[in-house]
Amino acid sequence: EVQLVESGGGLVQPGGSLRLSCAASGFTFSDYNLDWVRQAPGRGLEWVGRTGSKANNYATEYAASVKGRFTISRDESKNSLFLQMHSLKTEDTAVYYCTRVQTYNDFSFDYWGQGTLVTVSS
Amino acid sequence: DIQMTQSPSSLSASVGDRVTITCRASQGIRNALAWYQQKAGKAPKRLIYAASSLQSGVPSRFSGSGSGTEFTLTISSLQPEDFATYYCLQYNTYPLTFGGGTKVEIK
Numbered sequence: 351e352v353q354l355v356e357s358g359g360g361l362v363q364p365g366g367s368l369r370l371s372c373a374a375s376g377f378t379f380s381d382y383n384l385d386w387v388r389q390a391p392g393r394g395l396e397w398v399g400r401t402g403s404k405a406n407n408y409a410t411e412y413a414a415s416v417k418g419r420f421t422i423s424r425d426e427s428k429n430s431l432f433l434q435m436h437s438l439k440t441e442d443t444a445v446y447y448c449t450r451v452q453t454y455n456d457f458s459f460d461y462w463g464q465g466t467l468v469t470v471s472s
Numbered sequence: 473d474i475q476m477t478q479s480p481s482s483l484s485a486s487v488g489d490r491v492t493i494t495c496r497a498s499q500g501i502r503n504a505l506a507w508y509q510q511k512a513g514k515a516p517k518r519l520i521y522a523a524s525s526l527q528s529g530v531p532s533r534f535s536g537s538g539s540g541t542e543f544t545l546t547i548s549s550l551q552p553e554d555f556a557t558y559y560c561l562q563y564n565t566y567p568l569t570f571g572g573g574t575k576v577e578i579k
Binding site: 385395397414452456457458459460 | 473504506508510514515516517518521522525527559561563566567568569570571572573
């Protein structure tokens, strides 16, 4: 069974940093692109960025709103995905979801984690 | 960036009604369009991918159609468990973008 479990959310002051983790299981981790998607309270979904699979050379892509402040990485030995966030702003307050990108016949998100809440506030 | 315009933003419907939600892309995205259902406090769940392919385990009352710039999600006969918010996602081009959502409420 595919599972994605996020952790690391919490309260952080504006300008601060936070690192989110996503523990993956139930699939061959290195075969999949993995993305972060966020949702501000009461708002819609926003794509944050991607780390590619081994076949895609682990290439990363980011939304303009986080580029230069957020870094996505992965640890193949731990089947884990990370989101390092710096220079946090109040508008980064959101539930952050880890998602898996389907790799055959399609490239949308087929599995989501339960999300972890990040609150940026003084 | 590709803008996804989803309509309506909300609707009220009764059990048994046929419901249609539309997403329009600001430029062509072939069939790289998925539909997600989200219930309060939960992660989104994929219903449709590649514009018209039904996710395994999703009831057949859900269907998707379209290609290029206009896409539709149809629920043929609304059930009590379908009251939720629905989002479209384009994944043809970076950055990936979602529609603004459609909240389906009970009339």
